[in-house]
Amino acid sequence: MKKVLNKRILRDLKNNFARYAALFLLIVLGMYIVTSMVASSENVIRGTIEKNELNCVEDGEFSVFVPLTNEQLDSIRANDVDIEEIFNFDYSENGQVIRVMKVRDSINLIELNEGNLPHYDNELVLEQRYASENNIKIGDDIFISGKKFKVSGTGCVPDYDMPIRKISDTSVESSDFGIAFVTGTMYDTFITESNCKAQEYIYAYRLKGEFSADNLKKFIKDMEFDYHDVEDKYFQDYISNTLGKKDDLTNGIKELVDGSEKLSDGLSEITSHNDDIRKGADDIFEIFLLQANEAVSFMGINLTVDNYASELEKCVAVTQNSELSELKNTLDKLKEFSDKTEEYTDRVSEVYDGSDEIESGMKELQEKTEEISEKYFDGQIDNLMMFLKAEDNPRINAASNERMVNRNMGLLAGVVVMILFMYVISVFVVHQIQSESSVIGTLYALGVKKKDLIFHYLRLPTLIAFLGGITGGIIGFSKFAIDSQMSQVYSYYSVPEYENVYPVYLLVYCIVMPSVIAMIVNYIVINQKLSKTALSLIRNEQKESKISNVNLKKFSFIRSFQIRQILREIRIVFTIVFGMFIALLIFMIGI
Amino acid sequence: MYLEVKGLKKKYGNGSNIVSVLKGISFSVEKGQMCVIQGTSGSGKSTLLNCIGGLETTDEGSIKVSGKEISGLSMSDFSDYRRDNLGFIFQFYNLVPNLTVKENIKVCEFLAQSPLDIDELLKTLGLTEHQDKFPSQLSGGQQQRCAIARALVKNPRLLLCDEPTGALDSETSRDILILLEEINKKYGTTMLIVTHNNSIKEMVHKVIFVKDGLVKNQYENKKRIPAKELEDL
Numbered sequence: 001m002k003k004v005l006n007k008r009i010l011r012d013l014k015n016n017f018a019r020y021a022a023l024f025l026l027i028v029l030g031m032y033i034v035t036s037m038v039a040s041s042e043n044v045i046r047g048t049i050e051k052n053e054l055n056c057v058e059d060g061e062f063s064v065f066v067p068l069t070n071e072q073l074d075s076i077r078a079n080d081v082d083i084e085e086i087f088n089f090d091y092s093e094n095g096q097v098i099r100v101m102k103v104r105d106s107i108n109l110i111e112l113n114e115g116n117l118p119h120y121d122n123e124l125v126l127e128q129r130y131a132s133e134n135n136i137k138i139g140d141d142i143f144i145s146g147k148k149f150k151v152s153g154t155g156c157v158p159d160y161d162m163p164i165r166k167i168s169d170t171s172v173e174s175s176d177f178g179i180a181f182v183t184g185t186m187y188d189t190f191i192t193e194s195n196c197k198a199q200e201y202i203y204a205y206r207l208k209g210e211f212s213a214d215n216l217k218k219f220i221k222d223m224e225f226d227y228h229d230v231e232d233k234y235f236q237d238y239i240s241n242t243l244g245k246k247d248d249l250t251n252g253i254k255e256l257v258d259g260s261e262k263l264s265d266g267l268s269e270i271t272s273h274n275d276d277i278r279k280g281a282d283d284i285f286e287i288f289l290l291q292a293n294e295a296v297s298f299m300g301i302n303l304t305v306d307n308y309a310s311e312l313e314k315c316v317a318v319t320q321n322s323e324l325s326e327l328k329n330t331l332d333k334l335k336e337f338s339d340k341t342e343e344y345t346d347r348v349s350e351v352y353d354g355s356d357e358i359e360s361g362m363k364e365l366q367e368k369t370e371e372i373s374e375k376y377f378d379g380q381i382d383n384l385m386m387f388l389k390a391e392d393n394p395r396i397n398a399a400s401n402e403r404m405v406n407r408n409m410g411l412l413a414g415v416v417v418m419i420l421f422m423y424v425i426s427v428f429v430v431h432q433i434q435s436e437s438s439v440i441g442t443l444y445a446l447g448v449k450k451k452d453l454i455f456h457y458l459r460l461p462t463l464i465a466f467l468g469g470i471t472g473g474i475i476g477f478s479k480f481a482i483d484s485q486m487s488q489v490y491s492y493y494s495v496p497e498y499e500n501v502y503p504v505y506l507l508v509y510c511i512v513m514p515s516v517i518a519m520i521v522n523y524i525v526i527n528q529k530l531s532k533t534a535l536s537l538i539r540n541e542q543k544e545s546k547i548s549n550v551n552l553k554k555f556s557f558i559r560s561f562q563i564r565q566i567l568r569e570i571r572i573v574f575t576i577v578f579g580m581f582i583a584l585l586i587f588m589i590g591i
Numbered sequence: 592m593y594l595e596v597k598g599l600k601k602k603y604g605n606g607s608n609i610v611s612v613l614k615g616i617s618f619s620v621e622k623g624q625m626c627v628i629q630g631t632s633g634s635g636k637s638t639l640l641n642c643i644g645g646l647e648t649t650d651e652g653s654i655k656v657s658g659k660e661i662s663g664l665s666m667s668d669f670s671d672y673r674r675d676n677l678g679f680i681f682q683f684y685n686l687v688p689n690l691t692v693k694e695n696i697k698v699c700e701f702l703a704q705s706p707l708d709i710d711e712l713l714k715t716l717g718l719t720e721h722q723d724k725f726p727s728q729l730s731g732g733q734q735q736r737c738a739i740a741r742a743l744v745k746n747p748r749l750l751l752c753d754e755p756t757g758a759l760d761s762e763t764s765r766d767i768l769i770l771l772e773e774i775n776k777k778y779g780t781t782m783l784i785v786t787h788n789n790s791i792k793e794m795v796h797k798v799i800f801v802k803d804g805l806v807k808n809q810y811e812n813k814k815r816i817p818a819k820e821l822e823d824l
Contacts, residue, residue, distance in 0.1 A: 005698065442738075445644065446678070447699075448698075449674075
């Protein structure tokens with residue numbers, strides 16, 4: 001049976017050649033795009049791994065305020081860590097910035113695209129994207145800080161895979177930013193001559209042993225550091241704005257504490273004389289009272305503190321003696337003085353008690369401020385300015401990371417697109433089944449089983465998907481296809497030229513995936529259509545569609561016919577539109 | 592008895608829309624007999640044929656083919672039953688459009704353990720010279736002959752024919768009936784023919800009249816007339 005029906009497949013293919021050819025071409029196109037995208041992504045991903053190994057890409061980098069001493073560098077190396085200076089400074093002219101560095105010795109080595117490394121001090125290697133964008137070729141002269149250099153080579157380094165000026169930059173502007181690698185002597189000359197303050201002290205590291213990046217970071221932070229050694233004015237501003245403010249606060253509070261202590265001490269001393277002052281005032285009064293008693297003794301009166309005023313008033317009234325009157329006034333004033341003195345000393349005692357409270361309050365303020373300062377204002381200044389692991393560095397593996405997304409999205413989009421194409425093919429097959437419904441029903445009546453026919457109807461879509469997948473894969477793997485994808489990488493990222501790779505999984509994907517999807521999608525759709533009874537198929541019974549039973553009386557015949565057709569196929573239309581949208585979205589995200 | 596039907600009942604619809612199509616039909620057919628089922632439209636004759644052919648389930652009653660009860664079989668068992676026992680011929684030929692005559696017959700060849708020789712069958716049916724033609728290149732009679740050949744190739748013990756001459760002119764109908772007669776003689780195939788055509792009853796061994804879902808009349812035809820002598824076809 002299969003043999004006989006196979007002839008039918010070829011005839012069906014011949015009769016509907018244009019339809020199947022169009023679908024075949026769509027599959028080829030889809031698989032071509034996916035394969036070339038994924039294959040080129042694999043070139044970049046695998047090439048990056050290979051070149052990173054070859055060029056000793058850093059595990060991370062850090063910058064410091066003050067260059068590390070040789071002892072400090074040795075102590076780092078003693079922990080099985082390779083470390084190399086990648087100091088640099090930026091030279092700007094006409095809106096363009098060239099970052100000048102030394103040629104590296106052990107980490108982040110230069111991969112030359114053309115030419116040689118600089119042998120002489122008047123030679124340099126230029127980052128390839130900058131050279132290309134500015135049309136600078138080997139042998140050309142360029143000027144940096146008034147010095148003339150000959151371009152001995154162009155190339156790239158793994159720590160500037162994405163050649164952005166600042167870590168926070170999001171896009172590459174190679175026409176305005178590039179890197180120049182000069183000899184070590186030349187670099188030192190630059191620094192000496194220009195007394196360059198803008199130099200960045202960056203170190204690249206590679207971990208060889210068990211010493212982790214976090215360990216290294218802590219190690220550097222714990223290194224001895226005197227921030228007064230830092231010449232950078234920005235750093236000094238930073239210090240004055242951070243540590244300086246803290247000191248101001250601490251000193252201010254200390255002054256307050258000292259002042260409150262002094263105040264308390266002073267008041268203590270004053271209070272200690274209260275009794276003397278009070279006694280002196282009382283003594284003066286007593287002396288004057290004694291004198292007054294002597295003066296009125298002739299009258300037999302004994303004056304006391306309590307009765308002197310009334311007794312003297314009586315005497316004055318009797319004698320009309322003005323001296324006694326003055327005596328009384330004097331005693332009144334002295335009595336008042338004595339009372340006020342007592343009141344004063346009481347107030348002084350109160351003030352003293354208050355100052356004591358102020359002093360203890362100030363001490364409490366000082367303690368709490370110190371606590372808060374310790375907790376929230378870590379005034380520990382260390383030499384480490386920036387510590388960046390390679391995986392967090394947007395410049396490193398940028399192309400590879402981007403292509404990894406493309407690869408995954410491409411593989412996913414390929415599946416989505418293939419499901420859509422297969423759904424379209426299954427619609428054709430379903431139409432064929434519907435038109436052959438009575439034939440199928442008759443074959444069922446004669447004893448042919450559903451599985452025999454399912455596999456028959458699956459053959460053509462699977463064959464087309466299989467051939468389309470292979471053809472698309474072959475074209476996708478072609479040099480032309482991969483080169484056109486790779487040119488997008490080379491025109492944006494500063495990466496070495498990668499060799500083409502042909503991943504086995506992608507070959508399997510091209511061969512197997514379309515066929516499998518064709519089988520699954522068509523099986524689901526065809527199985528449903530062939531699950532009717534023989535009689536139902538012979539009679540070609542169709543399910544009544546509820547959705548097409550809408551009231552369209554107000555439309556013309558043609559218009560209502562068109563609407564009904566759309567409604568009848570609404571699920572297919574929706575599926576295709578939605579599927580296309582998702583596939584394009586995935587492509588867009590991927591690209 | 593090769594075919595024995597007893598008290599067969601079949602209803603369609605549900606609730607208040609129930610229609611009883613077969614109301615307790617009983618009859619039997621001997622092995623190698625040609626039997627005609629006649630009746631007016633809606634009498635239930637095609638439903639009866641479909642029930643015997645396992646294309647429809649039954650509600651009550653029994654159908655025994657070669658002593659084996661078939662009512663109540665599962666869909667899969669029905670399929671096996673049809674494959675092993677039955678040949679079907681319909682009013683419309685339902686040939687696979689993009690297969691030749693020979694290929695259409697071959698499609699069913701694999702269903703039988705001991706199929707008939709296709710070339711001999713083609714010769715018997717007068718299709719040898721048309722064997723490489725497609726259905727669209729054949730006349731109605733030739734297409735029906737092809738459909739008969741397809742049904743016969745697996746050497747069925749029971750051939751069910753639903754209006755086999757319904758779409759044919761009288762001359763072609765006669766040819767088909769002659770052919771069926773020859774097959775019956777040559778292969779001993781039991782045949783059950785549902786037809787409106789009143790003349791066909793003259794050529795068969797047994798005639799069954801169905802009316803309103805019941806067997807109105809049935810009799811053995813003692814005076815058979817060969818198909819080639821039939822009139823008013």
